Amino acid sequence: MSPARDTRTRKGSAAPKAAKKAATSKQAEKTWALAGRPATAHSVDLLEAMLRIRRFEERCVELYSAARIRGFVHLYIGEEAVAVGVNEALSPEDAVVATYREHGHALARGIPAEAVMAEMYGRTTGCSGGRGGSMHLFDASRRFYGGSAIVAGGLPLAAGLALADRMRGQHRVTCCFFGDGAFAEGEFHETANLAALWNLPLLLACENNLYAMGTALAREHAQTDLAMRAASYGMPAWAVDGMDVEAVEQAARRAAEGIRAGTGPHFLELRTYRFRAHSMYDPDRYRGKAEIEQWKARDPINRLIERMREDGELGDKDLAGIEGRVTDEVDRAVEAAEQAPEEPVEDLLRHVTSTSAEVS
C-alpha cells in the first residue's frame, strides 16, 4: 500500500509555520516545546527525539540477546515519526495511552531513558518499579497511562480520561495510540461511538503498520481504508504519511486544535511500518525482504536528516552532536539500570491495593 492519500504535500515545512502560530496563539500549552527557539532548533528536537528512540531500542536488542532484559519486547524501530510527531502536538497536561509497543511513546513523552531502561531490567528504579517490564511502562506524573498489552484495551480507558476532562471543562487532549489490528476489535468501535456520541476530547492515533503480528491489513480488514471507516462515526478522520515526522506533527496539531476547541474526537491513520519483527520471538516469515527494504528506504530519520540538510539546517557536526548526546544518554541509562537495586522478595505483595500489603 502506498501513502497516496496523504494529506500533506511534501515541501511546505510544517514546523516553522507551527512554531510561529504557537508563539502567538492563545494555546499556551504548545509553547513549552517551542518556546524561544529558532525554527531549526525544532527540527533538531524532532530528530533528536527520533534518534533517542532508535538508539535506545537498538541497545535493547543487544541487551535482550545478552539476557539482561526478558519477557516480550516489541520494537518501534521504523515508527519513530509517529510517536514523536504526535507528541509534539501535545502538552504536558494532556494524557497519553499507549500499547505494548510503547518505548517510543514513553521516550517521546519525556520519560527519562534511565527510567525506561530500568523498567526493562525489572529494577525498582524503573518507571513501573520493575513490575511491568517492556510492555507496561507508566508514569502518572507525565500522564502516561500505559503500557497496555491487551490489544485495544487502552481505548475505552482513554475515552474515560477524556470524559473526565470534558465533565470538568478542562481543555485537555487524551491521545490513545493503537494499531491497525486493534481497529478490528469491538473495543475500538465501541470507544469511537462513545467518544463521538459524547463529544469527547480524544485523539485516536491509529498506527497502521500494515500488520497485526503476522496478519496483513487486507487479511484482517474487509475495508482497509481505516480513516474512512472512522469517519463513519462522525468524527474528523484523515490518513497521514507516518514516515514523515513533520507531516505527522502538522496533522496532530490540527487534530489537537480541533479537540481543544471542543469539536470532539479526531482520528488519525498514521501510515507507518515496523522494520523489525513483531517481537523478539517472531521469525517474521509472513512478509518479504523486498517489502521491508522498500519501507526502509523511507526511514523517517534519514528522511528528516535529508530534508534538513537540503534546507541547510543540519551539518555533519550538528548530526554528530545529536548522535553523541543520545548515545551517552542510552549508555548512562544502561549503566544505571545495571547498578539499580532489585526489589526484595518480601515486598512481593505491594501495590495490589492502595492501602495494604495484601491479605493472604
Added chain:
Amino acid sequence: MGSGGHPEEAKTTYREAMREALREALRADERVFLMGEDVGRYGGCFGVSLGLLEEFGPDRVRDTPLSESAFVGAGIGAALAGMRPIVEIMTVNFSLLALDQILNNAATLLHMSGGQLPVPLVIRMTTGAGRQLAAQHSHSLEGWYAHIPGIRVLAPATIEDARHMLAPALADPDPVLIFEHGSLYNAVGELAPPAAPVDLDHAAIRRPGTDISLITYGGSLPKALTAADELAAEGISAEVIDLRTLRPLDDATIAASVARTHRVVIVDEAWRTGSLAAEISARIAEQSFYELDAPVERVCSAEVPIPYARRLEEAALPQSADIVSAAHRAVD
C-alpha cells in the same frame, strides 16, 4: 506418531504432539476446521499450527482478525450448524474478550433451548506464567472457566495428553476448553502409542504413593513430580494426581487417594482465593473429612498480579520447594 504408527517410541515435543493431534483431526473429519489469530501464515503464536495452512488451505486453517468475541461466537454458530470448529485463542488473558460468548452462548445454549441446541465446539488456549511476561500475559484463569456448567475444561499436562486429548474433545457433543500451559510447549519426551483413548472423565495417577497426595494439573505437574522425587529421597512416598479434567472434577479418584494417604497438598497456579484448589479443598472436606490426618495444604500463586521482575515472578508462583514445604507441614 500418526494412527498406523510404529510400535517403538518416538521423541517429540508437547508442541509437536499438539500439532499432530490437530493434523489428525483435520484429516479425519471434513467438518473440522481451525481458526484463530495468526494460526495460518504466522504458524500460531506458539508455533503449534506451523505448516497446517500449507497442508489444509486457508479455508480450514483460518486466520482471523483481532476480534476474539466475533470469532469465538462464529465458532459457536458454525458448531450449531454442524461444523466441528477448533477455535484457538492466543492466551487465556485475551479470552476475556470472548468470555461473554463462551459463558452466555456456548455454555448455555443447550440448556436454554431445552436440549435442542448442542454446541460441539473445541476452544484451545494457553495459560500460565513463568516467562516474565508480566500481568497481562501470565494469569491462570482456567479455574474461572471450570466454574461454568455446560462446558468441559481440560488441561493436558503431558505429551501424551497433548497428543491424544483432542480427539475425544472433538467427539464430545458439548463445548470443550483446552488449556495448554505456555511453559510446556518445549517439553520433550517419548511418545508411546496410546494404550487406550484418553479418558476425559478421570484423573490420572502419575506417580503412586502412600504418604501424601499431591493433587495438581497442567503446568504444575512437572513441579509436583520434582517435589515427589525430593520427598522420596527423604523417605516420604507422595502420590501425584494429575486432574487433567478440571470440569467435571473426578471426585472418586481424589477421594480414593485421600483414603490411601490421609494427607493432601493441592498445587494450583491460580490465585488461592476462590480457586480450583479452594473447590477441591471443599470437596475433600465434604467427602473425605474423616480420612484426613492433617489440614489440607494449598500451594497457589501469591495474591498479586504476576510481576515482571524475575525474582518477584518466581516468588509469586508455586515452586517445587513450596510443595515440599507444604508436604512437610502435612506430614510432620
